[in-house]
Amino acid sequence: MQKKSLTSRAFWVTIIAGMVTGMGNGSVFGAALMCLLGRGEFNDWGGWFGAAYDPSTFTGFIDACMILFGLMYVVIMVVGLKRHDALEKAAA
Amino acid sequence: MLKYLFAKNEDIPAGSAAVYWGFSAIVWFVIGTGLGSFNAAKLAFPDFVTGSEFFAFGHMRQVHVHAVIFGWISMAFGMAMMYITPALGNTRLWSEKLGVWNAFLWNVGLSLGLTLLWAGLTSGREYSDFIWPIDLFIAVFMALPLAINVWMTILTRRTQGIYTTNWFFAAATFMVIIVFLTGNLPEFFHLTGLTEAYLTWWFAHNVLGLWITPVAAAIAYYTIPKVTGNPLYSHRIGHLHFWSVVVFYSTPAAHHLMSAPLPEWLKSFASVEGVLILVPAIAFVSNILLTMQGKWNMFVENLEIRFTVTGVLLAIPLNMQGGFQQTRAINWYIHGTGWIVAHAHLALLGFSTFLEAAAVYLGLQSLMKRKLYSLTLGNMHFWLLLIGFSIYWISMTIAGLIQGAGKIYEVPYIDVVIAEHPYMIARWIGGTLVFISNIIWLYNMWMTARVGTIVPVGRMPHEMAYER
Numbered sequence: 001m002q003k004k005s006l007t008s009r010a011f012w013v014t015i016i017a018g019m020v021t022g023m024g025n026g027s028v029f030g031a032a033l034m035c036l037l038g039r040g041e042f043n044d045w046g047g048w049f050g051a052a053y054d055p056s057t058f059t060g061f062i063d064a065c066m067i068l069f070g071l072m073y074v075v076i077m078v079v080g081l082k083r084h085d086a087l088e089k090a091a092a
Numbered sequence: 093m094l095k096y097l098f099a100k101n102e103d104i105p106a107g108s109a110a111v112y113w114g115f116s117a118i119v120w121f122v123i124g125t126g127l128g129s130f131n132a133a134k135l136a137f138p139d140f141v142t143g144s145e146f147f148a149f150g151h152m153r154q155v156h157v158h159a160v161i162f163g164w165i166s167m168a169f170g171m172a173m174m175y176i177t178p179a180l181g182n183t184r185l186w187s188e189k190l191g192v193w194n195a196f197l198w199n200v201g202l203s204l205g206l207t208l209l210w211a212g213l214t215s216g217r218e219y220s221d222f223i224w225p226i227d228l229f230i231a232v233f234m235a236l237p238l239a240i241n242v243w244m245t246i247l248t249r250r251t252q253g254i255y256t257t258n259w260f261f262a263a264a265t266f267m268v269i270i271v272f273l274t275g276n277l278p279e280f281f282h283l284t285g286l287t288e289a290y291l292t293w294w295f296a297h298n299v300l301g302l303w304i305t306p307v308a309a310a311i312a313y314y315t316i317p318k319v320t321g322n323p324l325y326s327h328r329i330g331h332l333h334f335w336s337v338v339v340f341y342s343t344p345a346a347h348h349l350m351s352a353p354l355p356e357w358l359k360s361f362a363s364v365e366g367v368l369i370l371v372p373a374i375a376f377v378s379n380i381l382l383t384m385q386g387k388w389n390m391f392v393e394n395l396e397i398r399f400t401v402t403g404v405l406l407a408i409p410l411n412m413q414g415g416f417q418q419t420r421a422i423n424w425y426i427h428g429t430g431w432i433v434a435h436a437h438l439a440l441l442g443f444s445t446f447l448e449a450a451a452v453y454l455g456l457q458s459l460m461k462r463k464l465y466s467l468t469l470g471n472m473h474f475w476l477l478l479i480g481f482s483i484y485w486i487s488m489t490i491a492g493l494i495q496g497a498g499k500i501y502e503v504p505y506i507d508v509v510i511a512e513h514p515y516m517i518a519r520w521i522g523g524t525l526v527f528i529s530n531i532i533w534l535y536n537m538w539m540t541a542r543v544g545t546i547v548p549v550g551r552m553p554h555e556m557a558y559e560r
Contacts, residue, residue, distance in 0.1 A: 009392040013478075017402045020482050024409015024438065027431075027489055028416045031496075035421040045501035047494040047511040059497040063490055084388040091386060 006085035007078055014077045022073025023066040030065030034058055097196060101189040107459035109191025110174035113167050114456045115541075116199055117448075118534050120163025125527040127156040132520035136513075146210060154209045154221045160440060161219075161299070162202050162230070168448035169307045170195065173242050173261050175455045176314045180258050181249025186241050194237040201229045215279050217288070219296035224279045231272040239265035256330035260310030263338070267302040271295060286354060293348035300439060301341035301369075308403070308444040309333065309376050311451045315400050316383050319454065319554055320390055325382035333375040340368040347418035351427060359420075366418040373411035380404045394554055395470045396450040402478065403446030410438045425500065430512070431492025434485050441481050441526065449477070449533075456537055457553035462544030464553065469536040473529045480525030487518035 007014070039045075039058060046057025053067075054060040093112045096104045131152050133140050141147045178185045185191055205226040208214075214221045222230070242265045246258050254262075275295025278288040317324050324330060346354055346362035381404065384390075390397040413435050416422055426432065457464055464470055491512045498508035547553050 006389055006392065012475075013392070013398065013402065016478055016482055017405050020442075020485060021405045021408050023486060023489070024406075025412045027409075027493070028412050028422070031422050031425055031493070032416060035425050039500050042501055042503075045497045045503055047498055047503060047508060049511070049514070052490060052494055052511075058501070059490075059493045062493050066486075066489070081388060081391075084385075088386060088389055 005082075006088070007081045010081055014074055014081065018074040018077040019070040022070035022076075025073070026066035026069025027062060029069065030062030033065075034062055093192065094196070096189070096192045099189070101187055104188040104192065106184055106188065107175060109185060109188050109195060110171050110455055110459055111541075112192055112195040113171035113174055113198075114452050114459075115537065116195055117164055117167035117171055117452060118530070118537060120159055120167055120202070121445075122527070122530045122534055124156060124159035124164050125523065125530050127152060127159060129520065129524045129527040131156055132516070132523040136516040136520040145212065151210055151212060154214060155206050157219070158202070158206055158209060158221065161304070162205075165304055165308075165440060165444060165448060167195070167198060168452050169264075169303075169311075170198065170238055171455055172307070172311050172314075172448070172451040173238065173265070175459055176311070176451070177242050177245045177258055177261055180255045180314065181245060181251055183245065183248055183250050186244035186248055190237055190241050194234070194241065197233045197237070201226065201234050205230075215276075217278070217292040217295075219299060220276055220279075220292055224276060227272055227276040227279070231269050235265065235269045235272060239269060255313075256324065256327060256334065257310040257314045259331075259334050260306045260313070263334070264303055264307045264310070267298070267342075271298045271302060275299075286352065289349055289352060290346065290354065294345040297345040297348060298342060301337070304440065304444055305341070306334075306337050308447045309407075312376075312380050312400050312404060312447050315396060315447070315450050315454060316380055319394060319396050319552075320384065320387040322383050322385065322387055325379050325385075329375050329379045333372045333379065336368075336372040336375065340365050340371060344369070344418070347423070350418065350420060350423045363419055367415050370411055370415045373407060373415070377404055377407050377411075395464070395467065395474065396454045396554060398474060399446045399450035399453070402474075403443050403450070406438060406442035406446065410435070410443045413438065425496045426492055429492035429495035429499070430488045430515075431496065434488035434492055437481070437488065438485055442485065445477070445481075449473075452537075454554070457540065457544075457547070460541055460544065461547045462540050462553070463547055463556050465536050465539035465542075465544050469532050473533045473536065476525050476529030476532070480522045480527075480529060483522030483525065484519055485522075487515040487522065491515035491519070 003009075044057050046052055046054060046059035046061075051057050052059050053063050055064040093108065096108055131149060134149050134152070145151065174185055174191050205222045208223060208226065209221060213223055215223055220227070242261050246254060246262055275291055275298065277283060278291050283291065313324060313330060316322070344362040344365035346358045347366040350359055350363070381401075384401065391401050392398070417426055417431070417435065453464070453470070494511050494515075495508055497503075498511070545556070547556060
């Protein structure tokens with residue numbers, strides 16, 4: 001029986017480890033950008049529950065960056081693992 | 093194991109010291125994360141266990157931090173040094189007896205120090221919380237014997253060159269003694285004010301930068317080539333990593349005090365150096381990931397490789413955060429918030445722990461010549477640790493961002509506390525998963541020692557992982 005592809009076998013570790021890795025980078029990018037732009041009106045601080053994920057608020061924009069970077073890093077890992085899988089299958 | 097304390101050196105089986113260090117490390121990890129889970133419960137549910145100063149958060153936090161740093165992480169390092177240093181020198185450990193005594197003294201010193209912290213005897217300085225007699229004990233009876241054993245094993249090696257891992261081991265065991273003796277000068281000589289603040293953070297920064305980070309990386313330089321069978325991608329990049337740690341990581345302590353009235357030039361210098369920490373970080377991550385070429389299937393199939401590569405992946409956000417969170421603008425935002433707590437856990441529970449866990453798995457199986465008792469339990473340990481850590485880190489980072497925004501927008505403090513409450517509960521859940529995962533690990537390794545299948549001569553334990 002042929003083994004499943006590397007990307008499908010590494011699905012969950014790609015999702016979780018990739019997401020955390022990307023979110024870390026996104027947190028830095030988002031925080032740096034919001035520090036550059038500065039604060040807005042009081043109600044835009046974005047601390048309350050769902051507002052913390054609304055990209056139009058101060059906190060929400062950074063959290064959205066984290067999620068976006070996380071997803072992008074998962075995509076990068078999937079592409080990378082796919083290419084390595086092809087190389088390793090060809091070499092086997 | 094205690095019977096070897098008074099045995100002749102030649103009568104002690106090779107690897108005994110490493111096994112002692114390894115099991116001690118896992119036990120301290122269970123204790124340390126158990127305390128962490130308890131502390132997180134106190135933050136999530138403020139009425140949880142009140143009325144006794146011994147269970148007050150202020151006491152328990154110090155015990156948790158030191159149990160993890162000097163119990164789990166440092167003893168796992170000791171374990172790795174006891175078996176990797178001689179293996180890379182094609183020789184035996186210089187003194188197995190010194191190694192056993194060293195592990196014994198490490199457990200005694202740490203137990204004493206933590207008991208005193210628990211009782212409220214503390215220097216009151218973060219990370220260098222131990223009182224000065226304990227600091228001296230650590231330097232003389234814990235760190236120095238480890239350094240002597242590592243250096244002498246390297247000096248009596250039977251190989252021509254010194255592999256990158258041993259460069260790091262030799263330098264780190266030397267530097268941790270200097271860090272303890274210099275970083276605690278304020279307590280030895282009653283220094284106060286900015287001098288005390290600076291040296292306190294010099295200690296805290298360099299325990300991370302010259303002990304935990306380089307030794308964890310050194311372990312990966314051994315684990316990945318050893319298990320995959322691939323040679324290290326580049327020794328030269330390894331040397332770049334080593335020397336850039338020496339130059340860039342040892343100097344930026346002032347970036348922990350960006351809001352303090354230190355000289356501005358010192359803060360600017362430290363901040364630039366802080367960004368340059370990305371040099372060793374990129375060298376390390378790229379070197380390890382490129383060593384994986386042609387063996388990426390092992391990322392799924394092999395437990396030690398999965399732990400190590402995950403730890404290396406976590407080094408990416410760790411160093412991106414570490415490099416930039418100390419620049420003036422971002423530091424003004426996130427200083428004193430949960431972000432910092434999350435970042436510290438990314439370093440210690442993410443990056444570092446995953447690399448050390450791989451070394452302890454590999455080392456204990458190889459030294460005891462026994463196959464892992466249960467791969468299922470090993471996988472369960474990995475997943476609970478990863479999921480628990482991820483929940484913890486994400487919730488604390490977001491809580492930190494909320495706290496920082498609350499500071500900038502001058503939101504009433506109690507409102508920030510209420511907004512953070514869900515994240516404190518998530519943090520407790522994540523920390524508890526990590527604690528549970530370590531109980532599983534301890535059971536798995538204990539059973540491996542007792543009833544694990546014996547590995548035939550000439551084979552490595554991980555090669556037999558899927559054989560029944």
